[in-house]
Amino acid sequence: MLFLVRMDVNIPLDMPQAMAEAIKAKERDYSQALQRKGRWRHLWRVVGEYSNYSVFDVADNDELHTVLSGLPLFPYMDIKVTPLAQHPSAVEQSSNGNGAVADSHDDPGIHMQTVPMEGK
Numbered sequence: 392m393l394f395l396v397r398m399d400v401n402i403p404l405d406m407p408q409a410m411a412e413a414i415k416a417k418e419r420d421y422s423q424a425l426q427r428k429g430r431w432r433h434l435w436r437v438v439g440e441y442s443n444y445s446v447f448d449v450a451d452n453d454e455l456h457t458v459l460s461g462l463p464l465f466p467y468m469d470i471k472v473t474p475l476a477q478h479p480s481a482v483e484q485s486s487n488g489n490g491a492v493a494d495s496h497d498d499p500g501i502h503m504q505t506v507p508m509e510g511k
């Protein structure tokens with residue numbers, strides 16, 4: 392299942408800088424391990440904000456909750472989750488035949504394609 396996740400990071404201003412840097416380093420390692428496993432498909436910075444939009448590819452809500460609550464920055468984040476379903480007008484998007492967006496849990500050889508935004 393694919394989920395769009397927005398994370399807004401709010402590190403307390405009074406947190407010692409060394410502590411903040413240590414948490415951010417752990418966060419980077421944690422996120423890069425999930426990206427290499429294909430669970431964290433996209434990670435984009437929101438321009439001008441300490442926020443990101445991410446796309447996760449996980450088995451279900453419970454796995455997403457486990458992944459998100461394990462983020463080292465989790466105690467300092469506001470997180471908004473949007474479940475994604477296949478759009479009927481999308482082209483070049485893989486489907487597993489039952490209407491669900493194909494993901495690495497269905498077939499490790501199938502990957503979602505980027506959809507050209509013609510005419511938006």
Ligand SMILES: O=C(O)C[C@H]1C=CC(=O)O1
Nearest residue numbers: 400418419422441442443
């Ligand atoms: O910087 C962020 O947006 C928060 C978080 C997400 C990945 C990572 O390395 O840090």
